[in-house]
Amino acid sequence: MKRFHVHVAVNDLQKGIGFYSTLFGAEPTVLKDDYAKWMLDDPRVNFAISKRGTEPGINHLGFQVDEASELDEIRARLESASARVKNEENVSCCYARSDKAWVTDPAGVAWETFHSLGTVPFYDGEKKAEEKPAPKARCCA
Template sequence: MKRLHVHLSVADLPASVRFYAALFGAPPTVAHSDYAKWMLDDPRVNFAISSCGAAPGLDHLGIQVETPDELADAYGRLRAADGPVLEEGRPPAAMHGRKRPGSPIRRAWRGRRS
């Protein structure tokens, strides 16, 4: 099953964790001093925030997949949409779409090694 991945850079991580924990009605699934992540099922999203020095705002978006069939489907749709692809290693660990000027899409994840 696919899951949307959203990663935001934030200026104040503790305040942002409090805000999103209240919004989602749950504490982060993973929490570190500079990073927090919620793996939610409703909505089905991997939502992450970090204070790693980037300007506050959208860091990247992606589609997380769990099976080889979902991976092949996402890859085919990205290719059909004429998305530029940078593949890393075999078996594929990730697929990144290079950001085009004016495009909101920065990165599209292809999958991960087990």
């Protein structure tokens, strides 16, 4: 099953958490110093916010899938739509390890389709988030 994914860059994480928790009627399911995520069932969405050195606003959209076969299916559709697909295998981003397919739509919006493989204790790469400066566009871009 697929879950819609929205990632928004924010200037003030605490204000964002307060706003979206009120909007969704739920607290984040993942909460870090630089990141918060809500896994909602109504609507079925993985909604994340972060303060990671990017411009405020929509960082990217996408789909989280439950099975690797669903990721393969979406990759094939993207390729048949003549989209240039960037595949990533077993990468760490947003406190999770995932297989991913990235494209940019005709309007310039980044789309991420991913199958989560588990959690990791850091935002990006192999170091803990507090051990390195916020990347401009390395993870989730």
